[in-house]
Amino acid sequence: MGETKKKCIKIIAFCLIALMIFTLVFRILWISYSSGSYREFYKEKDNTANVVLIGTSTIRRDWISLEAWRETGYNYFAMCSVAQPLPLIKYLMIESEKTQSPDLYVIDLRSMSLPGGSYVKSGDIRRVTDNMKISANRKAAIDDSLKFAGIKTSNGNRDYYFSFMYYHSMWKNISLSNITRSSVYKGYCLDSVQTTSTATTASAMGWDHNATPTMPAINKKYFDELLSYINSHKLKVLFLIPPMQFSEEDSGRLAATVDYLKAKGYNIYDANDHYAEMNIDFSKDFRNVHHMSQWGAQKFTKVFAKYITAHYNLTKHVNASETAQWNKAYADYESALKSRLK
């Protein structure tokens, strides 16, 4: 072998080793709030999802795709993070369309009605964009959501594009949980299983339909953009008001959003109107006024999944091997749940 070839191989080998270590270090240092959901989504085989749900922690806690699969036989996938600023929804749909052609998108209205500016924190954006694969879409998502939040960075958003520039400073916070990642079952993280709950009442939940509707101009702009994208790509969308309590301020914004969407002819499913159907036990089915407990999540998932299959024409496009894979995932989830609840 020539000397030059040897040197080239040495350089490449060194870079590869460095890259491997970098990946490992990045994984450990990354304080990931919602990485499981996105990581699992990217693992899904192309064109296998029937329904993609995009939403906040409410969906993350309340929706169990594997339960819905068992109930209806269709593939559902939830791309969720703790909060999801309005501009990001469009980019998540674009991200989803790269590999999936779902029959339906379910979009959580919880944080979509929140205005920009100080309501949106850097972490809300990071929880989504840090989990997206590097692409032009991700860059656009970062730029747009930072603009929406009014966040100005000193280095041209570089810390968001290359998130290691931010996460490397987390070395002081490393704990065992950074190394041993929790298992994610088709986007549902069992870490969130809590049996403790907050007792509430049916009247305390939901939103005030008489609240004065208010929609900031910037929200209207982003809603227009989102609906324009949905229409131009002929996507089917169902908007969801999740089972939770909305404050008076939130109710006003939600009312305006509902009015706006209804005027445009979009369907909205208000889960708060279906508590009787879900057979909710308000003493144990909510962990707090914003999220359901494991028991509530199972009930909501079943009812909502049935609603979807009854009202939307879902196509069976999963072959036998994928069915087996979903069944195995369900079995794993079930046994993990059992052992956790012991």
Add this chain to the structure above:
Amino acid sequence: MSLISFEFLIFICITAAAYQVCTKKYRWIVLMFASVIFVCCAQSILLTLLMALQITVTYAAGVAIARSRERQLIVSGKTIMLLAVLFNIGAMIALKDINFFIRPLILLLKSCGIATGVHVVHADAPMGISYYSLIMISYILDVYWNVTNAQKNAGRMILFSAFFPVLTSGPFIRYRDIESSMYAGNRITYLNLTQGLQRVLWGMFKSMVISGRIGTIVDTVYANPASFLGFYQFIAYMAFVIQLYTNFSGCIDIIMGICQIFGIEMPENFNSPFFSTSIAEFWRRWHVTLGLWLKDYVLYPLLKSKAFRKIGKTAKAKYGKKWGKQAPLFTGLMISWFLIGFWHGGSWNYIWGCGIYYGILIIMGQLLEPQFVKINSRLKINRDSRGWKTFQRIRTFIIFSWGLSFFRSYDGLIAGIRRWGYALSTFNPQIIFNGSLLKLGLEPTDVALLVVSLVILLVVDTLQFKKPVIERLSELSLPARWTILLALLFFVIIFGQYGTAYNAASFIYEKF
């Protein structure tokens, strides 16, 4: 464009690629264009034009001096040299240090009750003006002294004067030393590339891992000196020396590494200064190229001048042979040290803390040397013993740190003197052991990391003192070498202070 910015990384990659694909003959042109782009991106057009004017004058002066030697001009070479040197000095002072003269003038006029429209000037100076002005002065003098030939190619002159890696923080290059490698168009070789990158990595370790962290301690104490008395001040002074060393030498390592990639040989600017046993030796090892510049272009010409020979003769006649030698030397030294201080910044805290203070110490050291020898022999101290050397090194470090405390006294000379007062106002060595140092702005994890990093620095500097570490590294087996390099790389990646969680690292000497 900082040397440790993303933009600079891209800039270097593009420059290196363009440099490598060009033929040998045109490679210097790539570096010249890169330097022009670097300068244009870093400052306004006006400042770039001011810099261009200085380069043009220097270039024209060099050619004119060469021609005057061939008797082709009416004006003498000496006149041209003097005009060009004065122009460069004038430009540097006018653009950077003019307030040094304006402030006392305002005070004087005010004290005389004269109301004038004279104000302190707040103007930007071209980047690296303190560096390239001295570099150009050395070129003019070398051409005048016939030590080097004048550069007749304007493009090559631009490259020499504004070579982008050295423009912001040095080291001071001399045309005669650098000419052969700068225009040679050497290929980027495997050896130069790997060793250059290793040096860059080491520089990043020093500046990004250590400097900023230790700087937190310094900033905490300096921001509120009245609350930190006695040993807190001692610690802050010493911490600042380490901060400045890691910051400046780290920057120089990055610069040297980049130059090595392009096959350009640069003079070393640091030579294990903390192993010095005296202040004079310290300054021969610290900012070496500045010291050499002052020696060659200020001190020696002064000592050879008629005025200084006269001082020598007068002193010899009055005080004897010894003073006949020492009087001009000490006068020259004090002028040189004043200029070193003034070069750092046109204010008295720099003139004292980076100049006169050390000048006085060095002169005192020379004057009192016979007494020191006597005391040592009476106390039966073996001056060659390891223990004595260690004592001398620690003593030198402490003395140096006290002077440098004025460098960090950005609020002026008086504030610096007050800080000395705070340092001497109480005796509280217990703070070193009782955990008080953990309350100086650093979290315990950062303190632990800092200690580890300083140990690494000490080990490497100790090894470097005997033999270049890069050479030692190249003698190791491949797995051992790669393990060390990867460990250092990830040390910098993980613990380096960059990104929004930290303020972007900057180099202290860049502002000169």
